Amino acid sequence: DIQMTQSPSTLSASVGDRVTITCRASQSISSWLAWYQQKPGKAPKLLIYDASSLESGVPSRFSGSGSGTEFTLTISSLQPDDFATYYCQQYNSYGTFGQGTKVEIK
Amino acid sequence: EVQLVQSGAEVKKPGESLKISCKGSGYSFTSYWIGWVRQMPGKGLEWMGIIYPGDSDTRYSPSFQGQVTISADKSISTAYLQWSSLKASDTAMYYCANYGDYSEYFQHWGQGTLVTVSS
Numbered sequence: 001d002i003q004m005t006q007s008p009s010t011l012s013a014s015v016g017d018r019v020t021i022t023c024r025a026s027q028s029i030s031s032w033l034a035w036y037q038q039k040p041g042k043a044p045k046l047l048i049y050d051a052s053s054l055e056s057g058v059p060s061r062f063s064g065s066g067s068g069t070e071f072t073l074t075i076s077s078l079q080p081d082d083f084a085t086y087y088c089q090q091y092n093s094y095g096t097f098g099q100g101t102k103v104e105i106k
Numbered sequence: 107e108v109q110l111v112q113s114g115a116e117v118k119k120p121g122e123s124l125k126i127s128c129k130g131s132g133y134s135f136t137s138y139w140i141g142w143v144r145q146m147p148g149k150g151l152e153w154m155g156i157i158y159p160g161d162s163d164t165r166y167s168p169s170f171q172g173q174v175t176i177s178a179d180k181s182i183s184t185a186y187l188q189w190s191s192l193k194a195s196d197t198a199m200y201y202c203a204n205y206g207d208y209s210e211y212f213q214h215w216g217q218g219t220l221v222t223v224s225s
Contacts, residue, residue, distance in 0.1 A: 001168065034211035036151075043201055043215040044143075044151065050209060087151055091210040094167055095141070095153035 002026055002090050006098035012106040019075040021101045023088035028068045032092040035064055035073045038100075039084045047086075048073065078103070108132040110140075110202050110216035117222045118192050125188035126219045128202030135183035136160040139205040141212065142176060142187045146198045156205075157185060192223045 003026040013019050023033065031051040036044040046055045048064035051071055061076040075082055083105055088098040113127040128140065141156035155166040159178040166176070178185045185202055200219050203212035 032209065036212075038151075043218055044203075044212075045215070046206070046211060046213055049206055049211040049213075053208075055213070089151075089153070089211065094165065095156075095210070095212075097143075097151040097153060100150045 002029060002093055002096050004088055004090055004096050004098040006086075006088055006101050008101060009099065010102045010104060012104045013078050014106045015078055015080060017078045017106075019078050019082075019103060021073045021086055021088075021103075023066075023071045023073070023098050025069045025071075025090055025092075029090045029092035031067045032090055033064070033066070033071050034089045034091065035062075036087045036089065037082075037084045038087065044087065075103075108204070108214045110204065110214055112200075112202060112216040112219045115220040115222070117224070119225055120192055120194055120223055122192050122223075123188070123190050124192055124221065125186050126200060126221065128185045128187075128216050130183045130185070130204065133204075136180050139210070140178070140185045141203055141205070142174075142185075143201045143203060143212070144170075144198045145201065145218075154187070154200075159183075159185065192221075194223050194225075196221060197223045 005024045033051045035048040038044040052064045085100045085102045109131045111129045136159045139156045142154040144152040154170045155176045157164045157176045159180045175188045202216040206213035
């Protein structure tokens with residue numbers, strides 16, 4: 001099984017901050033990685049697919065990068081609507097999610 | 107507009123059976139894989155398995171193989187997740203989601219079905 005490890009688990013930040021979340025795969029997954037945002041009581045929402053492709057309708061302040069085993073999600077200027085939990089997911093072999101990163105208000 | 111609409115919340119006792127549903131609309135239901143994701147209370151997302159409604163080809167995560175059954179009825183554009191004998195540890199929110207246009211990420215999601223198993 002491919003394991004996905006996100007860091008940090010929790011991140012405290014302020015509106016306007018640049019935020020970076022890291023996701024590491026236990027083996028190479030090429031660029032088969034997605035990022036999702038989940039708010040309390042809601043279904044996850046796709047943000048990024050194929051490591052760096054922005055889903056339609058997602059603000060351009062979100063970006064993804066990486067390949068192989070190391071990936072990052074960056075929010076260039078954190079907005080009030082961005083406080084949520086973020087998950088990475090590999091889909092190179094079946095699908096495995098990271099454990100999540102909660103972005104909190106500082 | 108693509109929509110995945112899931113059946114309502116369920117409260118069951120241990121040992122009971124259950125089948126929850128996910129109805130797709132606004133796209134070609136038979137042409138996209140559809141999967142199920144578990145989220146236990148206060149925890150993260152777990153990929154359970156997927157089905158291709160066009161031919162009912164089904165794949166399971168090793169963690170869920172033998173524990174649940176995924177099926178689909180393409181005549182009514184509906185996918186299912188079922189248990190033959192529920193356990194308290196099956197208490198969770200279950201989401202259906204379909205694959206994207208370009209590769210195997212989950213692009214559209216249902217609203218979730220809360221399953222509570224308690225004696």
